[in-house]
Amino acid sequence: MADHAKKPAIKLEGLVKRYGSGSSAVEALKGVDMEVYPGEVVGLLGPSGSGKTTLLQCLGAVIDPTAGRITLGGDVTFDDEWKISDLRELRRDRIGFIFQAPYLIPFLDATENVSLLPMLAGKPNSEATARAMDLLKVLDVAHRAGARISELSGGEAQRVAIARALANNPPIILADEPTAPLDSQRSLTVMRMLNELAAQYRTAIIVVTHDDNIIPTFKRLYRIREGKAHEEAGEGRPFS
Amino acid sequence: MINLAYRDIANGFGRYMLTSLGLGLLIGVTLTMAGVYRGMVDDARALINGSATDIWVVQxxxxxxxxxxxxxxxxxxxxxxxxxxxxxxxxxxxxxxxxxxxxxxxxxxxxxxxxxxxxxxxxxxxxxxxxxxxxxxxxxxxxxxxxxxxxxxxxxxxxxxxxxxxxxxxxxxxxxxxxxxxxxxxxxxKDNDAIVGDRERLAANPQFNRPGVPGLLSAVEADRFSNHNVxxxxxxxxxxxxxxxxxxxxxxxxxLQAYTRTDMEQILVAKLIATSAKQIGLFLVILTVVSTAIVALTVYTMTMSKIKEIAVLKLIGAKNRVIVAMILQQALGLGVIGFVIGKTVATFWAPIFPKYVLLEMSDAGRAFVITMVICTLASILAIRAALKVSPATAIGGG
Structure with a gap:
């Protein structure tokens, strides 16, 4: 269970998301409460159509919830009366994204894909490139730094994508089925990596997954059912 | 900051250059058409200047x-x-x-x-x-x-x-x-047979062969078979x-009718080649529309082929101006390369034309500005599509 003595990196209170209006309205989220703490990797499970993607989009400041409150690192970014104005800046500086497919920019090399984020945040090129190289080293893909994206293997591309998510040192990372295209061994490697990074950078990581292979590795997880999040204790199984 | 437009172009360099070549040939044709018109005007002026005349007296x-x-x-x-x-x-x-x-x-x-x-x-x-x-x-x-x-x-x-x-x-x-x-x-x-035939016809006419009027036939013949007109x-x-x-x-x-140089220039330029000028003008308008459509389609296709990447860029916090700049730079780059190719090919093929093709720098300057405007306008469609795409597209939704 979560350590309530610490300040949560992510806190959701009564989050509601309704699509449409009137009799045709569909409520994807029906009052979600959730807390994720710095350095923690939490699983987000649920069948298709349960509202996982909607929740991720609300958390990622991509769509606005209909009601409720989102607090990131102690700052309210959305509630019924107020929402942060510059969502792009929020996403750029405070949230890292990892997708099912790496979605790297194909016309940039591995280093540039990672250094682009600090550059977008206004960091000098040299500083951004140094940061990218550091992360590629941590993720063990520094030897592919100058490679084109089309030249990377699936695993290498996913590690570059993880490095990109960490590039601006965000307190939160949202990972949407990051192990889906990988075999079971590589899935566990990615999960171990995410856990190490969460511990190293004190990053809160939410992993949306269907992968039965990695579900037992979570110490804590939320299961989305009928638009509500139910907290469960995970097995916390080792990664090998 | 990394120049995204340049990197994208470098990634698909062959395709980009082929598109630029196509546009360049169109620009070359456009410049040549303008050159044909300029050549016609210049030919007319050369005709006037070449005779070193102040007044033309005509019928x-x-x-x-x-x-x-x-x-x-x-x-x-x-x-x-x-x-x-x-x-x-x-x-x-x-x-x-x-x-x-x-x-x-x-x-x-x-x-x-x-x-x-x-x-x-x-x-x-x-x-x-x-x-x-x-x-x-x-x-x-x-x-x-x-x-x-x-x-x-x-x-x-x-x-x-x-x-x-x-x-x-x-x-x-x-x-x-x-x-x-x-x-x-x-x-x-006339040819010899016609002259012989005419002479026989004349000699056979009793009106010109009357006794007592010697030399009448010769006088008529002399008048008939010589020319004193200009x-x-x-x-x-x-x-x-x-x-x-x-x-x-x-x-x-x-x-008699008398025209000064100004009158003659007016006749040759405004009247004689007026229809050709309109024809060329219409052709230039069509070429401009076709060029705009090609650039618009190309830039739009290029943008749509990386719409997922654009959604990712938006998701990771790239501002709209970064995306607009990328698309606009690619469109303008297409125009610049196309213009250079067009100007080069027009310069090379102009002398081959049977009629004088006069490529004026002022026309080239105007064509460059028009090309840049066309590229800017043509990129609007692609920019709109790029700005409309939701960053949510990157995480499984739209």
């Missing part, structure tokens, strides 16, 4: 001698040369025809002139002027003739003794200068004389 109520046919008696100049302010006059005859050169037909405008008078060829670039009274010619270099070549005009062989340049008709046919007498003969000369009288006015006043005097007192 009343005609726009001759270039735009309409005009016939005057070759002694009409006597009434003009005595007018105040007139320095010199020269009879000229013009006709467009095919001449034979090395068994090939060459279309030329034959200009008959009087040596040392207005209308003689200017700017000799090779050889010498016509010095004999018959069967010598000076040709424009565009005819392809060389000094010493023999050219067949009707029944007679002419020797090319000199070459001139930029002397073409308003239709673009190169000019071939021969003496006025020769030109008059060429204009009205197409225009070119007038050079004395220094300091207003050509307009002289032209008005000729019009009022000599019952």
């Amino acid at each position: 009343r109520h005609t726009l001759g001698p270039y735009a309409e046919s005009s016939t005057l008696h070759d002694d009409a100049w006597r009434g003009i040369v005595g007018l105040p302010g007139v320095a010199e006059t020269g009879n000229v005859a013009y006709l467009t025809m095919q001449v034979k050169h090395r068994e090939k037909d060459v279309r030329v405008m034959i200009a008959g002139f009087e040596s040392g008078k207005p209308g003689e060829p200017m700017r000799l670039v090779a050889g010498r002027p016509v010095t004999r009274s018959h069967y010598e010619a000076v040709a424009d270099v565009k005819t392809g003739f060389q000094v010493g070549d023999r050219v067949r005009i009707r029944r007679h062989e002419y020797t090319v003794v000199g070459l001139t340049s930029r002397m073409v008709s308003s239709g673009g046919d190169p000019m071939l200068f021969i003496t006025l007498k020769d030109a008059q003969e060429v204009q009205f000369l 197409n225009a009288i070119l007038v050079r006015v004395a220094s300091g004389t207003d050509a307009r006043l002289v032209a008005d005097t000729i019009l009022r007192w000599k019952h």
Whole structure:
């Protein structure tokens, strides 16, 4: 269970998301409460159509919830009366994204894909490139730094994508089925990596997954059912 | 900051360059079309300037001698040369025809002139002027003739003794200068059989063969088979004389039409090539529309092919101006490369055209600005699509 003595990196209170209006309205989220703490990797499970993607989009400041409150690192970014104005800046500086497919920019090399984020945040090129190289080293893909994206293997591309998510040192990372295209061994490697990074950078990581292979590795997880999040204790199984 | 447009272009360099080449060829055609129009205007001006004339005197109520046919008696100049302010006059005859050169037909405008008078060829670039009274010619270099070549005009062989340049008709046919007498003969000369037939017909007419009127038939024959007509009288006015006043005097007192240089330029540029100019203008509009459509389609396709990456860029916090700049730079790059290719190919293929193609820097400058405007406008569609895409697209939704 979560350590309530610490300040949560992510806190959701009564989050509601309704699509449409009137009799045709569909409520994807029906009052979600959730807390994720710095350095923690939490699983987000649920069948298709349960509202996982909607929740991720609300958390990622991509769509606005209909009601409720989102607090990131102690700052309210959305509630019924107020929402942060510059969502792009929020996403750029405070949230890292990892997708099912790496979605790297194909016309940039591995280093540039990672250094682009600090550059977008206004960091000098040299500083951004140094940061990218550091992360590629941590993720063990520094030897592919100058490679084109089309030249990377699936695993290498996913590690570059993880490095990109960490590039601006965000307190939160949202990972949407990051192990889906990988075999079971590589899935566990990615999960171990995410856990190490969460511990190293004190990053809160939410992993949306269907992968039965990695579900037992979570110490804590939320299961989305009928638009509500139910907290469960995970097995916390080792990664090998 | 990484230049995303440049990196994307470098990634798909071949495709981008092929598209630029296609656009470049279109721009080349556009520049050439503009050059064709400029060439026509320049040809008209060269025709006017080349004769070093101040006034063209032609048949009343005609726009001759270039735009309409005009016939005057070759002694009409006597009434003009005595007018105040007139320095010199020269009879000229013009006709467009095919001449034979090395068994090939060459279309030329034959200009008959009087040596040392207005209308003689200017700017000799090779050889010498016509010095004999018959069967010598000076040709424009565009005819392809060389000094010493023999050219067949009707029944007679002419020797090319000199070459001139930029002397073409308003239709673009190169000019071939021969003496006025020769030109008059060429204009009205019939073949031998026709002459024999005409003579027999004349002799058989009892009206011309009356007893007691000796010499009547010979007089009629002499009149019938000689020609004393010209197409225009070119007038050079004395220094300091207003050509307009002289032209008005000729019009009022000599019952002939007189055009100053301004009038003639107006006839040749505004009237004679007006339809061609409209034709070219419409063609240029169509080419501009086609170019815009091609650039728009290309930039839109390029943008849509990376719409997922654009969604990711938005998701990771790239501002709209970063995305707009990427698309706009690619569109403008297409325009710049296309323009360079277009200008280069137009410069290379312009001399191959049979008619004079004048590529002016001012037209190139205008074309560059128009290309940039077209590229900017054409990218609007792609920019709209890129700005509309939701960052949510990157995480499984739209």
